[in-house]
Amino acid sequence: MDSPDSATQRDTRDRFITTRDPADEVAATLDLMSLNPQSASPGHTARLAAATGVPLNRRVLAYHEPPPAASSDPLMAQARELVRPLYARAGSAPAGSSGTTGKDRKISTFPYKILDAPGMIDDFYLNLISWSSQNVVAIALGNCAYIWKADTGEVVLVSEGPEDSTISSLDFSNDGQFLGVGYPSGAVELWDVETQSKLRTMAGHSAQVGCLSWHEHILSSGCQDGSIWHHDVRIARHKVMELLGHQGEVCGLKWRSDGELLASGGNDNVLNVWDGRLGDVGTASASARSAARWTKRNHTAAVKAVAWCPWQPSLLASGGGTSDATVHIWNTTTGARLHSLVTPAQISSIQWSPHRKEFLTTHGYPTNAIMVHSYPSMEKVAEIRDAHDSRVLFSALAPNGELVATAAGDENLKFWKIWEAPKVKKKEAKDSTSLGRTNSGILSIR
Amino acid sequence: MAPTKQAPTRQAITLKGSTELVTEFFKYAANTILFQRGVYPADDFHMVKKYGQTVLVTQDLALENYLDRILKQVNQWLLTGSVTQLVLAIISKDSRVPLERWVFDINLVQQQPPEGSQPAPAKPESEIQAEIRAILKQIVSTVTFLPVIDEPTVFNILAYTSESADIPANEWVDTDPLAIEASKSQQVKLRSFSTDVHRIEAMVAYRYEG
Numbered sequence: 001m002d003s004p005d006s007a008t009q010r011d012t013r014d015r016f017i018t019t020r021d022p023a024d025e026v027a028a029t030l031d032l033m034s035l036n037p038q039s040a041s042p043g044h045t046a047r048l049a050a051a052t053g054v055p056l057n058r059r060v061l062a063y064h065e066p067p068p069a070a071s072s073d074p075l076m077a078q079a080r081e082l083v084r085p086l087y088a089r090a091g092s093a094p095a096g097s098s099g100t101t102g103k104d105r106k107i108s109t110f111p112y113k114i115l116d117a118p119g120m121i122d123d124f125y126l127n128l129i130s131w132s133s134q135n136v137v138a139i140a141l142g143n144c145a146y147i148w149k150a151d152t153g154e155v156v157l158v159s160e161g162p163e164d165s166t167i168s169s170l171d172f173s174n175d176g177q178f179l180g181v182g183y184p185s186g187a188v189e190l191w192d193v194e195t196q197s198k199l200r201t202m203a204g205h206s207a208q209v210g211c212l213s214w215h216e217h218i219l220s221s222g223c224q225d226g227s228i229w230h231h232d233v234r235i236a237r238h239k240v241m242e243l244l245g246h247q248g249e250v251c252g253l254k255w256r257s258d259g260e261l262l263a264s265g266g267n268d269n270v271l272n273v274w275d276g277r278l279g280d281v282g283t284a285s286a287s288a289r290s291a292a293r294w295t296k297r298n299h300t301a302a303v304k305a306v307a308w309c310p311w312q313p314s315l316l317a318s319g320g321g322t323s324d325a326t327v328h329i330w331n332t333t334t335g336a337r338l339h340s341l342v343t344p345a346q347i348s349s350i351q352w353s354p355h356r357k358e359f360l361t362t363h364g365y366p367t368n369a370i371m372v373h374s375y376p377s378m379e380k381v382a383e384i385r386d387a388h389d390s391r392v393l394f395s396a397l398a399p400n401g402e403l404v405a406t407a408a409g410d411e412n413l414k415f416w417k418i419w420e421a422p423k424v425k426k427k428e429a430k431d432s433t434s435l436g437r438t439n440s441g442i443l444s445i446r
Numbered sequence: 447m448a449p450t451k452q453a454p455t456r457q458a459i460t461l462k463g464s465t466e467l468v469t470e471f472f473k474y475a476a477n478t479i480l481f482q483r484g485v486y487p488a489d490d491f492h493m494v495k496k497y498g499q500t501v502l503v504t505q506d507l508a509l510e511n512y513l514d515r516i517l518k519q520v521n522q523w524l525l526t527g528s529v530t531q532l533v534l535a536i537i538s539k540d541s542r543v544p545l546e547r548w549v550f551d552i553n554l555v556q557q558q559p560p561e562g563s564q565p566a567p568a569k570p571e572s573e574i575q576a577e578i579r580a581i582l583k584q585i586v587s588t589v590t591f592l593p594v595i596d597e598p599t600v601f602n603i604l605a606y607t608s609e610s611a612d613i614p615a616n617e618w619v620d621t622d623p624l625a626i627e628a629s630k631s632q633q634v635k636l637r638s639f640s641t642d643v644h645r646i647e648a649m650v651a652y653r654y655e656g
Contacts, residue, residue: 058530061605061613062621063516068508069600070486 107372107382111414112403115148117141122390122409124304124321124348124364125251125267127169127211129407131396132176136193137405139413140167145181147193148413150398159191159198171212173219178233180219182209188221190233202231202238208249213262215255215276220262222250228264230278245272245292252306256313261293261332263316265303271296271318273332294335300324305361307350309375319347319361327361329375341378343371348393353419354401360418362406364391370406372418388412460568464643465524469517471578471639471646472532472550476513476603477503478585479534479548483592485601497579516603519614524644527554528611532603535624539598544624544653546592548585551647555640569642577639581648584636591634592652626653 119142121128128140135150143161148154159181161167169182178199179191186205191198207224214220218240219231226246231238248267255262255276262274272292301321309315314333320326325346329339346364353359358381363369368388372381388408396405402421407413474496481491481502486509491502504510523529534548602624607613636648 059607059609059611059613060621060623061607061618062602063512063519064617064619065512067512067601067603068506070490070506070598 108417109384112417113415115413117407117411117413120407120409120411121166122393124393125210125249127171127394128167129394129396129405129413130170130172131398131405132172133174133399134176135399136176137396138170138172138179139407140170140181142166145170145179145191156196158193158196159189168208168210169212171214173214174216180212180214182212182221184208186223188212188219188231200233204239205229210249210251211253213253213255215259218278220253220255222253222264224249226250226266226268228253241278243274245295246270251302251304254306254308256308257310258313263306263308263318265306265318267302269297269299269301269303269320269324271299271303271306273316294332296330298328298337299326305347305350307352307359309352310354317350317352317359319350322346322364339376339378341373345369346391348391349395351395351397351404355421356419358419360404362392362395368392370416384416387414461525461643464641465521467574467641468524468552468644468646469521472520473513473517474501474503474582475550475585476534477501478582480504480601482586482589483536483546483595483599485536485599497575497582499579499582501582519618520605523605523607523611524552526612528608529605530608531606533606535602535604536599537602537624539600544626545595545599546653547624547626547651549649549651551649553645553647555643555645569640574639574641577637581637581639588634588650593654626651630655
């Protein structure tokens, strides 16, 4: 190997580096076979060396002591390292920044207030509470809808349905003046909150109306037969459009605050996003416009929890039922799935925080929990285990974004203080909602 | 070893200077590898400015001394030109299976200026530093393709020396090359750097079964 052309030989080998490691192996084997130059025939070893490219006059040496052991377990240290930025982030993150995981923030695991809700129906497919912009909570107990005024604590019976029936859904209009009430018979009633009088009944659905969502004068209703109707509450022929995109019962329905998009989730595990623009009122063009803009079949169980993000309009969160228990976050502009989060239990509702980059989910068996997650890191900020004695079915967010009301089959309506609303931001939030209204007004003209 | 004998005769100071440079490079390369591959916990390392960039160097005294002792000997071998390859092998702590081999080939640059002509001008230090920087950066970037090691590991430094090398008794022992089976090994050649005397070529081989 010490011949003058050794350098060129080495260069060739460097170019074909893949041959080097076998060479090492062979070197070891040569040692094992005692085929070193001293013991074997020089001609043979030279040929062998030339054939394998193994340098013969080489020794492989290692220092006699092993390297010092790591002062601590590297895996533990790695885990510590991974956690460290979280702590750093929580303390130092400026107010407007994303991903405030708030490890430093204490979220009370005890309810702020508990109200009795006798006769609450333990049914996953209903939507029985709503919180209006007037700071009034509506709750359906049996065939009656009650409101609880959060400012005064006053309880008022708003509507009373037929004796043999139960309310299956309710929702406040955006201004909080009217309450839409759905029944298993398929009827949708409109009640005036102030005078507690029924304004009209909008019949037509052939099966239970499990969810309602308002946008301006449009009350949308999701039915057990999978259809979604838009009712224009101002006109006699109230049904202005029919959206057909679900094979199973519609159990989640939410308008985006600007009224451009409507999200619906069904018992057929499908999440649909619909264009909110309506066709000419009264014409029979409904079927032509009934195709969903996006249809998502990622969930493997009923999609009841749907929520639009208040601070990033394109974001939509959806959560699946027992066998799915996964939250998906969608970009509804592109239709892309941005994040997914597997949770320990059935998801019954999702609420986004208006002030923080966070959202909360309510869960059924086995945890019966309320969980707060940060966005976009999807990390768990807090978890309130066994928030109710039975599965948490419904939730509603206060207009100021501080309190969350939850109701469950244990006949309790509980209020939780999850988020702090900054005083200044409250005003901004009000401004932005009124802004949203003017925007949508322009849209409906267009 | 014909080239070996020639190098010292050319310019003793250059060989010595080059050896220092190469030894120092090994120190930072080894530290970088040990940090990047998580052989030692990240909190054991601190940042130092070197080669015009930040390099993470261990502050664990035991490890520092250990590397120093090895590099001192490597330095000796470099001076006599008897080391041809240095290998930093990363081995699974429990199964002792070699997972990665960081190979640094040490070649002596043959510079035989033709009779009567001036020797080639010395390579500027800034250029050498830039080359070293490139290798260290490449070591850092290999993390993106090297398999994730999720088990405790140890390392071992192997020196491939010539038969005639002067070996301090009881300090260095003949050993198994800790080779990764060829069928399960992937190799990536890294950049190289050279001084007027030495040319260091880097390569990483890693176990990949898939």
